[in-house]
Amino acid sequence: MQNATKMGLNCTGAQMSPMDSKEQLKASQEVRPDIPGNERKLALVRTEEAAKADAIGSVPIPGSARGMVKTALNKLVGVSPEVLIDKLGERLAFERGGVRLYEALMAKAQAIDAVDEQMLKTMKHFRDEEAEHLQLVVAAMEKLGADPTAMTPCADVVGVTNMGVLQTISDPRTNLAQSLNALLTAELTDNAGWELLIELADAAGQSSISESFEKALAQEQVHADTVRGWLSEEVMRQV
Numbered sequence: 001m002q003n004a005t006k007m008g009l010n011c012t013g014a015q016m017s018p019m020d021s022k023e024q025l026k027a028s029q030e031v032r033p034d035i036p037g038n039e040r041k042l043a044l045v046r047t048e049e050a051a052k053a054d055a056i057g058s059v060p061i062p063g064s065a066r067g068m069v070k071t072a073l074n075k076l077v078g079v080s081p082e083v084l085i086d087k088l089g090e091r092l093a094f095e096r097g098g099v100r101l102y103e104a105l106m107a108k109a110q111a112i113d114a115v116d117e118q119m120l121k122t123m124k125h126f127r128d129e130e131a132e133h134l135q136l137v138v139a140a141m142e143k144l145g146a147d148p149t150a151m152t153p154c155a156d157v158v159g160v161t162n163m164g165v166l167q168t169i170s171d172p173r174t175n176l177a178q179s180l181n182a183l184l185t186a187e188l189t190d191n192a193g194w195e196l197l198i199e200l201a202d203a204a205g206q207s208s209i210s211e212s213f214e215k216a217l218a219q220e221q222v223h224a225d226t227v228r229g230w231l232s233e234e235v236m237r238q239v
């Protein structure tokens, strides 16, 4: 694996061919787009589509009788349990994705000559913690009578959002620093996600759930700080 940034025959920039670039600029003024409309029309269509679109999914009705009772109870006290269940589903999907990100990263790190064994060990430890967090969310959903196997709307959305991160790390051509950069995107988002979930669980009167999540948040803060440190070391090593 090429684990450092190198100079090479990159022809993507305008400096590679000033004459052709001049012609290209001229053409952009002369050749009009063959699709009617402009950026104002594009914005208008986007607004119209957003206004009439259906929701991306729904939160399933809790399957167990116990869940039904709890849901009804929360409705009575003016809290929407579906918001909490949706965000729990999101965290579950994210942590499951986190396990896959670390597995892809560990496989990549193995390709490095003289790989840092301590870093590999820590990656494995973080991978295991992501799996534990997943189980923590499963337990919370079951406590509420919700189905942890269901794809909630927010779970669906984070799956799509994280596709770029997974693609970056699983691309065999990306080096360690590029992969760590992608992982940092996920870990920073994960931290914010746990903070919001704890706030939400508290607001929904589910203090035992929010307390059980504090340990996960503390561990995620270590993940983000460590990945940030690895990225910095890896980039500075190349200088």
Ligand SMILES: [Fe+2]
Pocket (backbone or CB within 6 Å): 098, 126, 130, 187, 190, 220, 223, 224
């Ligand atoms: Fe993490």
